[in-house]
């Protein structure tokens with residue numbers, strides 16, 4: 049940039065800044081000022097949001113809910129009830145609440161075994177989701193173990209990682 053032009057710009061900025069300061073009483077409102085105000089407001093909101101006391105919800109619930117919506121919901125439905133005769137329910141299902149390794153096996157490898165869940169079989173097949181990351185699988189597994197009326201110990205990232213390592217051997 050040419051030196052003169054640079055100097056002009058600096059003067060312009062300085063004058064703008066000065067007028068903003070001097071004419072704060074409402075009769076002057078430049079775009080810059082408005083933008084600055086908006087910034088202060090958003091800053092305030094985000095700080096207060098960060099400070100707001102969150103209900104005692106473990107972090108995997110939000111992550112797991114997101115993955116559940118993206119990946120599992122189409123078949124297992126929003127309430128985890130599945131689709132009668134087609135997709136097995138996750139609510140009150142022993143495969144979800146019971147042994148973690150068996151649950152991980154289903155999530156990693158899927159199943160076309162025709163599992164008997166809550167006294168029924170389901171015609172559809174369950175694809176495997178081993179391509180998801182350890183944290184994603186841990187979150188969604190923990191989420192389904194603690195949603196739809198289910199309550200069971202969460203699955204940790206370490207447990208998923210060691211399961212993955214074991215099936216790679």
Ligand code: HEC
Pocket residue numbers: 116119120121122123124134135136137138141142143144151154155159160161162163164165169170171172173174175177188189192
């Ligand atoms: C394409 C449809 C489909 C998708 C998507 C799907 N599932 Fe399944 N799922 C099924 C079917 C069908 C079965 C029953 C399989 C069988 O009978 O062998 C099943 C079974 C299961 C089971 C064991 C049986 C039970 O109901 O407890 C679990 C646990 C499970 N799915 C979890 C998940 C999770 C977690 C996701 C998302 C990461 C997911 N599924 C995505 C169709 C699906």
